[in-house]
Amino acid sequence: MKVSLNWIRDFVDIDMDVGDLANRLTMAGLEVEGIESFGVEFRNVIVARIEEAKPHPSADKLKLCTVNTGKEFLPIVCGASNVRKGVYVALAKVGATLPGGYTIKSVRIRGEISEGMLCSEAELGISEDHSGVMILPENLPLGMNLVSALNLEDVVFEVAVTPNRGDCLSILGIAREIAAITGKSVRYPSFTVQEDEEDIHDITSVTIEDPDLCPRYTARIIRNITVGPSPLWMRRRLQAVGLRAINNAVDVTNYVMMELGQPLHAFDFRFLEEGRIVVRQAQEGERFYSLDGKERILRRGVLMICDGVKPVAIAGIMGGLNSEVKDDTTTILLESAYFSPASIRRSSRWLGMNTDASFRFERGIDPEGVIKALNRAASLIAALGGGVVCRGVIDNYPKKIVTGVPIYLRWERLNSVLGTRISREEIERILVGLEMKVSHGGDDKIVVIPPSFRMDVCREIDLIEEVARIYGYEKVPVTLPPTRNEPGGISDKEQLEREIRAILRGCGFSEIITYSFVPDNFATYLNLSGGPLVEKTLRIKNPLSEEQSVMRTTMAYSLMETVVRNVRQGQNDLKFFEFGKIYLSREGETLPEEQWTLGLVGTGYRYGESWYYSNLFFDFYDLKGIVEKILEGLHIGRVDFESSKDIGYLHPGRACFVRLGETILGCIGEVHPEVQMKFDIQNRVIVAELNLEALLSLWKDRRIFYRELSKFPVSVRDAAFLVDKDVEAKKLIEVARSQGEEVLENVMIFDVYESEKIGKDKKSIGLRFVFRSKDRTLTDSEVNAVYYKLIRAIEEAVPAKLRSV
Secondary structure, rough: OEEHHHHHHOOOOOOOOHHHHHHHHHOOOOOEOOOOOOOOOOEEEEEEEEEEEEEEOOEEEEEEEEEEEOOOOOEEEEOOOOOOOOOOOEHHHEEEEOOOOOEEOOOOEOEEOEEEEOOOOOOOOOOOOOOOOOEEEOOOOOOEEEEHOOOOOOOEEEEEEOOOHHOOOOOOHHHHHHHHHHOOOOOOOOOOOOOOEEEHHHHOOOEOOOOOOOEEEEEEEOOOOOOOOOOOHHHHHHOOOOOOOOOHHHHHHHHHHHHOOEEEEEEEHHHHHHHHHEEEEEOOOOOEEEEEOEEOOOOOOOOOEOOOOOEEEOOOOOOEHHHHOOOOOEEEEEEEEOOOOOHHHHHHHHOOOHHHHHHHHOOOOOOOOHHHHHHHHHHHHHHHHHHHEEEEEEEEEOOOOOOOOEEEEEHHHHHHHHHOOOOHHHHHHHHHOOOOOOEOOOOOEEEEOOOOOOOOOOHHHHHHHHHHHHHHHHOOOOOOOOOOOOOOOOOOHHHHHHHHHHHHHHHHHHHHEOOOOEOOOHHHHOOOOHHHHHHHHEEOOOOHHHOOOEEEOOOHHHHHHHHHHHOOOOOOEEEEEEEEEEEEEEOOOOOOEEEEEEEEEEOOOOOOOOOOOOOOOHHHHHHHHHHHHHHHOOOOOOOOEEOOOOOOEEEEEEEEEEEOOOOOEEEEEEEOOHHHHOOOOOEEEEEEEEEEEHHHHHHHOOOOOOOOOOOOEEEEEEEEEEEEEOOOOOHHHHHHHHOOOOOOEEEEEEEEEOOOOOOEEEEEEEEEEEEEEOOOOOOOOHHHHHHHHOOOOOHHHHOEEEOOO
């Protein structure tokens, strides 16, 4: 932000060198990034008065002027239309230099001598106005150097204001900081509003439909103004801080914004249909032409200032072409409001409109300074435009913004944090210098109430920081924190991640890291219509964008989004994993439940595109096998894979829960075709999520058993069972294992067959039984006895029918 030193001097006395002041501001947290001179390019131009102006005898468009410099009378030939007797003008005497290196000389024009030049603002490089000579105030001393008379020399600081210091985005805000640093007092601008008898409430009204986005809106009416150029002093100050002068009405709104930090907007009242203001959200797809001449297609959530029929401004960002102040404007409705910083930030980012107003509203303005800025601007517009201010103020304040909350500061705590020995009296002096109210709260603490413009100060540590920066960071002693000379180590959590990471890398997976934020419509993308993943969503109060507005309740969206980005870059064979957290809100609790989770995703070819492994795509069983490998590597006991049709984003019939007893460890499945279509992915995508908190507790409590390998041979028997189509193979295996046969070493599936030949609603499941004894070679009769027992048990329990032996 650019800051004019001359402007600052209106509010606080400065008696130190410019370089020292810049250093003090920088050390107080307001870094001065640059210092530049803002002056003029002319020399030896003085204040003079025209004593006589008569027509040139040899030229119709020229005049012969006699000019009084206070010491002498000089003849000047001038062609400007506005020269007349008695006006004060800028005189460039012989020898003066003007912008462009032009030197004034004594010349003869059409036979008449001219000992100098009466200058316009354009000729002096002050502005682009070349319509006539520059007319000066009549209270200036004759012969005085024009630079000194109009205070045209200035110094401009380029100050980097941190996002939490919205109160410093004004000349007054910087002046307050300088006053606190130097121990001076701040002089606030004094003004009065001269009102006429017409009441504003008889003319207009303000309706706020969304108080959350607009807690306060105030307005005044100024009538009978004449729109024209602003006076030189205002134009120069606006130029110094990087703003372009437009006209007296608009310039005042910019001037007060820079002076007090409160953005304002002036509407031409004749263009406000029904003569009223309505503050509401934009309708989806609503069109609006902003002051920059561009058409904006709006969306729901963008706050708009409307009249009784149409939008006339994007709240806190930019006005509209349909209500701008024009040369023939006579009545103005002046707006001064407080808008939700988060709302303006979202709208500004989405629209790609970063304006001086939005920059301030985003960081938070003083909610109690709204009326003061309104009255200041109204008085200036009336004074510069020759208008009158209608009686009264509209102050619609439906949602009171809480300010002035007391904070307890322990002065011993402050010295402990800073490592200083600042006295209690010095602490109080610094805080009072920052315009905070201080009172005693006991033997070891004081009660501090921050001013309304310091919304960033809300905790004890904030007060400690304020004291530190004004006291001087350079005075805070430099110390090293105590250290312990003990060997480091890794936690169980880190060890678990290391083991899983090694397994997954061995399986060809790459680790990714994604944001924990997802868009608020993630549930729509994932086909989630209810349940805890939707109902326990936690919304962020100040999201960076709409695409990152809620905390994720599942890893699935982040994994799918990563797949989409890579597919768009031409990478189709993907295997990713991520260690992250999901967040589930808790009723009655401020903070959510955070679940440590492992996310897995795979798509494309299993081994990459190859002539040898043609048409082998990564599928459900690949990821299921990888999950089994993780559990095996962690020495976690045998788990069950329980099919499920209730996971919205997974394909019904191709999804399952991973269960150990009553504990659900996670889920695996192929992404639902509808979800793939929403993400615009062609290949099948397989995802899995594992609850690492549950895995960690099982892993820590694991018991590893060893037994001697049998040196005796195995005997194998195969059997195929005809079962109903909805029977899971797991049930057959569980029945076999539940018989408690010691010689049954393993039972596994070797075939699944479906055909109309065996029945439309039937399927065949082939099981392989492996028998082995640890102390002898089994005979056929022993193996067959156990085998047929298992067959009968399966047939009775499932039920099932043996197809072949």
